[in-house]
Amino acid sequence: MRVWWIAAVAAALAVGCSRSPAPPVRYEDPLLRVAVEHPHGWEVLRSGDGRWLQVVPRGEGPEPDALRYTEFLSVRVVPGRPPDQEDALRQEAFSLLPFHGVAKFQREEGTDPPRYRFEGTGSAMTGQWAAVGLLFVQPDRLVHVVCAKPLDRWREGQRECDRLVDRVETLP
Secondary structure (H helix, E strand, O other): OHHHHHHHHHHHHHHHHHOOOOOOEEEEEOOOOEEEEEOOOEEEEEOOOOOEEEEEEOOOOOOOOOOOOOOEEEEEEEEOOOOOOHHHHHHHHHHOOOEEEEEEEEEOOOOOOOEEEEEEEEEEOOEEEEEEEEEEEEOOEEEEEEEEEEHHHHHHHHHHHHHHHHOOEEOO
């Protein structure tokens, strides 16, 4: 009887521990022409000009703010013909948020239109963050995507950020 009870408790613990977090929420923005996935319970904040959205943990604030958050998914659209030179694209990628450290900027092979992956660190008023990003170079615009986590949680947060950034889609 005791073995049965131990097996039942172990099975209950295994089921309880195996629950995965809630699936990500899909958000499509027709004005920005992008679709993103974000963690359940986060909220989408939009800029007044409609060119920037920032997805942050619930209750963080009313609008996007480059200096307020250390955990976020940011999508910005820069309209107009993008620069042709990679150096100018790199500069653009690191100028839209308060980056202070750059680890990588590299074109992804086989992407058409071109897409660049980048990594770096930055600062907000409440602390430092580490981030991964994608820069979509389209004929009529740049789409700048960044996922950041607080620096002290980057090790476990990087996997989630990679997944969120890779799931961003540009829409026609």
